[in-house]
Amino acid sequence: MTGGARSGKSAIAERLTLELGGDPVYIATAEAGDAEMAARIALHRDRRGSNWTTREAPLHLAEALYATDGAGPRLVDCLTLWLSNLMLAGGDWQQASQSLAAAIPSQSAPVVFVTNEVGAGIVPENALARAYRDAAGLLNQSVAAVSQEVYLAVAGIPVKVK
Structure with missing residues (x-):
């Protein structure tokens, strides 16, 4: 599920994951580095409810997938936060992506x-932002x-792309 900021991606992805049946697993890549991000995480957690098992994977996402395989459908939210975590930690994002x-x-x-989807706007003015957009x-x-399957979220509506 891809899309722009506040396009409804997470809510749509949560519904899609629940429709798969079984006990859902939420693989969180976000870290509460400040009060605003902590509030966003709490909002997501409250919306999901208590029937989700949560696993935090801010850096080691492939490992989290292997560790949770067979435990029910998984929702990874989100790849671009995971990427920014890797880049800011000085990790090899290309190897991790592979x-x-x-x-x-x-x-x-x-x-x-x-x-x-971060590349649909203007070209960022600084090198880090351009590197992130490209990555x-x-x-x-x-x-x-x-x-x-691949879906694009547009104004809260999922559009199947693949």
Whole structure:
């Protein structure tokens, strides 16, 4: 599930994950680095309710997929936060992205990913923002290539792309 900011991606992805049946697992990539982000995380947690098992994976996403495979459908929210965590930590985002893309086809339980479309706006003025925009586009392409379905969220409406 991809889309712009506040396009309804997470809520749509939560519904899609629940429709898969079984006990849902939420793989969270966000970290509460400030009060505003903590409030966003709490909002997501409250909306999901208590029937979700949560696993935090701010950096080691492929490992989290392997560890939770078979535990029910998984929702990863979100790839672009995971990417920013990797880049800011000085991690090798290209290797991590390759590992993630390699892990996806081997999963026995379904995985729904949330990610942001960040390249549809103006060219950012600083090098870090441009590198992030480019990396997010490449990450989204690699995950979409190995995914069975891809949806774009537009104004809260899922549009099937693949």
